[in-house]
Amino acid sequence: MHNSLVQEWGLDLAKEHGINSATVKYTEFLLATASGKIEGLKGPGKLATPFEKTKIAAYTLGAMTPCMRLYAVLGKKFQELLDSNESTHPYNKWIDNYSSDGFQATTLQTEDLLDKLSVSLTGEELDVIEKLYYQAMKLEIDFFSAQPLFQPTIVPLTKGHKPAEDHLIVFSDFDLTCTVVDSSAILAEIAIVTAPKSDQNQPEDQIVRMLSSDLRNTWGFLSKQYTEEYEQCIESIMPSDRLNNFDYKELSMALEQLSKFENTANNRVIESGVLKGISLEDIKRAGERLILQDGCTNFFQSIVKNENLNSNVHVLSYCWCGDLIRSAFSSADLNELNVHANEFTYEGSVSTGEIVKKVESPIDKVEAFRNILKNCNDDKKKLTVYIGDSVGDLLCLLEADVGIVIGSSSSLRSVGTQFGISFVPLYSGLVKKQKEYVEGSTSNWKGLSGILYTVSSWAEVHAFILGC
Helix, strand or coil, X not given: CHHHHHHHCCCCHHHHCCCCHHHHHHHHHHHHHHCCCCCCCCCCCCCCCHHHHHHHHHHHHHHHHHHHHHHXXXXXXXXXXXXXXXXXXXXXXXXXXXXXXXXXXXXXXHHHHHHHHHCCCCHHHHHHHHHHHHHHHHHHHHHHHXXXXXXXXXXXXXXXXXXXXXXXXXXXXXXXXXXXXXXHHHHHHHHHXXXXXXXXXXXXXXXXXXXXXXXXXXXXXXXXXXXXXXXXXXXXXXXXXXCCCCCHHXXXXXXXXXXXXXXXXXXXXXXXXXXXXXXXXXXXXXXHHCCECCCHHHHHHXXXXXXXXXXXXXXXXXXXXXXXXXXHHHCCCCCCCXXXXXXXXXXXXXXXXXXXXXXXXXXXXXXXXXXXXXXXXXXXXXXXEEEECCHHHHHHHHHCCEEEEECCCHHHHHHHHHCCCEEEEHHHHHHHHHHHCCCCCCCXXXXXXXXXXXXXXXXXXXXXXXXX
8 A cells, every 4th residue: 555655656665765763663673572572571482382472472462553553543533634625635545544444443353352362461461561562652653753844833832932032831720630539529538537536536735626427427418519509500600592602701700600609618618617627747648649640740840841941830729728739749849830729727737627718719710810921020922821621710721822621521511612612622623723824924822712622631732732
């Protein structure tokens, strides 16, 4: 297929072109793996037993499968993007081949065979396959990155960034954008686990706390009440008819109602006393152990540790306790992040149950967003990116030059859609912008366009903003 393609272009690759070094690295990796020469492992010698042959076959498929799956995905993606009248596209034959049902079936067959051959392998041998898979994918990325570009591109976003002239400001929500679990549940669990089991266990000189069993019941009631009333509030702020055009003013007015709800819910938590008596040490320990979304910390590290970027990262969160957020990022050596959240009050190092309210609503968030930009005392060209996952992030997502929605919050999409917001998969949106891009012009990213870009992972965010 490849030979016939280049022949149509009038090329003889054997005569006119050398082989790209990135291609050589991958083919040599495949050949070495198939012959049993795997880094860090002793060579198999003669493949005398069926088990040895099966193991090497599994290793080889582990090195091949990423290429198969990648090309199957790319073929389908490219086919979706082709205009119906693009029958003369120079890569039509390539796209037709890799998007075909036959190639998709072959890819699945390869993956199924890898699964079958892996059944009898040990945990250590499965680790080898995982490393080979990862290495193969990295070699694929290197292969694509090595190809020359003959046209200007709009990605990565930081391409052409000049620290002396430009200022990149990245904003991010925290709960369920960066984390796997909502922080309120983490704080409640700390309170429940560390609370006394009976009145006799309470020292007289310390803050009086609810019993663990009472605390669990109270938290369960508060959580259920919040969920039910939140859904009612979301339903009440929806316009009766879907707006044909994006209306920021109407959305802002609607979200003021949500802000009142969030304030009432927080007051209810404070009055209940569930957050009373939690030690700062326990909070920090929980933060250090907090599981963050795959790729999140790597992205932030790549931003703040990059000396060629003039950039800042701000985390805007409803979280009741900024100390939890700071300890979560501190454990990943990310002390440079600016955290804007609510804060516990303490007596000594024990929480009083009160919350210093700073960011508890969509209105608070967007005001913090605006203040940060207002206090950037430089005359550099600013580019703002906001990454969020919930209705509370909507105003910030819209005001940023680039708003990125991560995850699949149904309430966010329902509210946004009703107010005329368009949710566009980032990849498709970038292809459209690339087609519209004119050489010599600047990429047209600006806020309040009514368009938000959706991603399924932090890897997409990373690739878009920083490249591979």
